[in-house]
Amino acid sequence: MQEYTNEFAELWLNVPNALERAGELWLVRAGRNRAKPNYAVGPKVIDCFGFHFVLKGKLQLEYEGRQVLLHKHDIFCLLPGISYVYGIQPASEALEMIWLTLDGRQVPELLSCLGINRNTPYTRNRLNRSSTHQLRAIIELLRTDQSEPVQRQILLLQLFASLMAPPEEPFHTQEKLRKSWVKTAEAYLRLHFAEPLSIVELAATAGVHRSHFSALFSRELGASPQQYVLRMRMDKAAAMLSEASLSITEIALSVGYSDLYSFSRAFKKYFGCSPSQWSF
Structure with missing residues (x-):
C-alpha cells in the first residue's frame, strides 16, 4: 500500500x-x-x-x-x-x-x-x-x-x-428453528406411526441430513425416531389388546406391522411377554 x-x-x-x-x-x-x-x-x-x-x-x-x-x-x-x-x-x-x-x-x-x-x-x-x-x-x-x-x-x-444470499441466522435463532422442526417431526410420527415411514424422507422434509436429524431428535426427545415409532406402536397395541375385542393379527396390521410374526417378535422384545400372554 x-x-x-x-x-x-x-x-x-x-x-x-x-x-x-x-x-x-x-x-x-x-x-x-x-x-x-x-x-x-x-x-x-x-x-x-x-x-x-x-x-x-x-x-x-x-x-x-x-x-x-x-x-x-x-x-x-x-x-x-x-x-x-x-x-x-x-x-x-x-x-x-x-x-x-x-x-x-x-x-x-x-x-x-x-x-x-x-x-x-x-x-x-x-x-x-x-x-x-x-x-x-x-x-x-x-x-x-x-x-x-x-x-x-x-x-x-x-x-x-x-x-444477495439470505443472511446467516444467529445461533439462538437456528436453535429455535431446529427445535421447531423437531416438534413438527414428533407430531408427524404421532399421527403416522402406523404407516410405512422413511427417516430419510422425514429428514429431507426438515431440510437436514438423516444423521443430524436423528441426533437432534434423540437429544430433544430422549429417543431416536425409530425408538419413538416403536414406542408409539407398542403403546397402541397394548391398549388395543386390553380394550378391544380384536384378534392379534388385526392389531398387528393396525399398528403398522406387515404380519403377525414380526409384530409378536417386536412385542415380546419390548414388553417381555407375547401378545397372547398380555391379553389374559
Whole structure:
C-alpha cells in the first residue's frame, strides 16, 4: 500500500472495453485502504456508483443532512449527484475498506436487490464469508492481471450473488428453528406411526441430513425416531389388546406391522411377554 495524507491505500483504474460495456456492468476504479486516525473524505460528488465495503472499524457517513454510523460488514454506496462526507469514527478500531466504483445499466438493479437507495444508501451486516472472499479475489485479480475483463465480470457477478444470499441466522435463532422442526417431526410420527415411514424422507422434509436429524431428535426427545415409532406402536397395541375385542393379527396390521410374526417378535422384545400372554 502507498501512504497518503490520511490513509494507506492501493488504487486501480479501468477503462471499460466493448465486452464490459455490452454487459451493462463495468468497473471504473477499485481500491482498498487502511485509514489513519485523521481519515476523512469529502464533501464530494461522483458520477458513478461507489460501493464501499467496511472490513474493520467504524465509519461516520453524512449525506443530504443525515448521519449514520456504519460498522464492520456494512456496505454503503455513493450515488451519482449526491454530496457525501465520510470518515473514521474517533477512538474506534482501525478502519479498513475495499471499494468498487461501478457503472452500467445493471447497477441500479443491483442496488435495488441490496435495498440501497437515495434515502438509505447503505445496508447493514451484508458482508458474509463468501462475499468477502469474492471481494479479495477481485482485488487479487486487479493486482496480477488488470487486462482480464471476462474473469473480472464473473467475479463481480459472483460477488453480488453472494451479497444477495439470505443472511446467516444467529445461533439462538437456528436453535429455535431446529427445535421447531423437531416438534413438527414428533407430531408427524404421532399421527403416522402406523404407516410405512422413511427417516430419510422425514429428514429431507426438515431440510437436514438423516444423521443430524436423528441426533437432534434423540437429544430433544430422549429417543431416536425409530425408538419413538416403536414406542408409539407398542403403546397402541397394548391398549388395543386390553380394550378391544380384536384378534392379534388385526392389531398387528393396525399398528403398522406387515404380519403377525414380526409384530409378536417386536412385542415380546419390548414388553417381555407375547401378545397372547398380555391379553389374559
